[in-house]
Amino acid sequence: MRKERRxxxxxxxxxxxxxxxxxxxxxxxxxxxEQIIRKGDVVVITPNWxxxxxxxxxxxxxxxxxxxxxxxxxxxxxxxxxxxxGSGGDPTPKVMAEVGYDKVIREEAxxxxxxxxxxxxxxELDHQQPSKTKINQLLEEMDVLISFTQLKHHxxxxxxxxxxxxxxxxxxxxxxxxxxxxxxxxxxxxGFIAAMAxxxxxxxxxxxxxxxxxxxxxxxxxxxxTPGLMIAGTDPVAVDTxxxxxxxxxxxxxxxxYALYRDGVGEGRPEKMQIRGIRLEEAxxxxxxxxxxxxxxxxxNRIKDIHGNR
Numbered sequence: 001m002r003k004e005r006r007x008x009x010x011x012x013x014x015x016x017x018x019x020x021x022x023x024x025x026x027x028x029x030x031x032x033x034e035q036i037i038r039k040g041d042v043v044v045i046t047p048n049w050x051x052x053x054x055x056x057x058x059x060x061x062x063x064x065x066x067x068x069x070x071x072x073x074x075x076x077x078x079x080x081x082x083x084x085x086g087s088g089g090d091p092t093p094k095v096m097a098e099v100g101y102d103k104v105i106r107e108e109a110x111x112x113x114x115x116x117x118x119x120x121x122x123x124e125l126d127h128q129q130p131s132k133t134k135i136n137q138l139l140e141e142m143d144v145l146i147s148f149t150q151l152k153h154h155x156x157x158x159x160x161x162x163x164x165x166x167x168x169x170x171x172x173x174x175x176x177x178x179x180x181x182x183x184x185x186x187x188x189x190x191g192f193i194a195a196m197a198x199x200x201x202x203x204x205x206x207x208x209x210x211x212x213x214x215x216x217x218x219x220x221x222x223x224x225x226t227p228g229l230m231i232a233g234t235d236p237v238a239v240d241t242x243x244x245x246x247x248x249x250x251x252x253x254x255x256x257x258y259a260l261y262r263d264g265v266g267e268g269r270p271e272k273m274q275i276r277g278i279r280l281e282e283a284x285x286x287x288x289x290x291x292x293x294x295x296x297x298x299x300x301n302r303i304k305d306i307h308g309n310r
Contacts, residue, residue, distance in 0.1 A: 006036050015228070020208060021067075044144065046147055062210070086169055121139060145202050162243075166196065209229040211224070241268050248296065261306075
């Protein structure tokens with residue numbers, strides 16, 4: 001089973017293009033993609049399909065952008081591409097059919113695995129409840145894991161971005177129930193997310209702010225449209241740390257992010273990241289004007305350190 005992500009250096013790209021798919025491609029061009037995806041790899045893409053709601057609500061990722069990502073991955077000549085996720089709000093086939101992901105999967109002739117079901121392996125967690133979980137055996141087969149999600153406020157996790165997408169998309173609803181609360185995941189959700197992140201390395205984290213959910217997430221908040229605003233990177237802690245700043249949060253405001261940084265899983269200090277593309281200040285400005293109708297910029301003139309000092 002994979003124990004580390006392909007690239008350890010925290011390289012993060014911000015991009016803004018009027019079209020979400022083009023913005024994604026431009027962001028990926030700024031990353032060391034030749035080192036992330038190699039010829040013959042088994043590549044798994046986990047998109048956020050939490051509930052059967054239209055993408056314009058900010059609840060799930062857009063089918064067209066997912067198709068763009070699949071085609072990009074194909075250009076790297078992998079041996080196998082698998083779309084794999086397990087919805088927590090509705091049965092995964094319902095989300096696929098009603099949002100239109102099934103059409104994308106057919107057109108691109110890629111594999112699909114519903115992670116809500118087996119065959120299973122057992123995953124031990126450094127966590128009290130649950131201390132272990134059944135998980136699809138695809139975990140042992142993949143070479144590269146891509147998390148593709150949209151940015152949200154979350155009523156329990158503070159933010160929902162790349163790390164939470166994997167931590168809640170992989171545990172099977174067949175065992176944990178809908179919405180995956182039966183065995184205690186939500187008793188210490190931040191601890192569970194951190195424990196999962198330590199066991200399931202993410203090689204490429206993609207967080208779209210094209211449609212961001214603010215207020216009450218993960219499925220009933222207000223949608224903010226900032227067309228084509230995209231974040232992608234090699235280090236999921238770094239990506240989610242910068243994504244959180246759009247929502248006004250430094251790392252310590254998101255308990256699992258700060259814990260993962262403190263435990264050395266990823267980088268939480270912007271000054272230690274390689275930030276490419278548009279400036280972080282510009283991304284914060286664009287987002288805040290769309291969300292709050294005024295510029296609310298954490299990193300105005302200079303990027304703050306991990307505790308907000310200048």
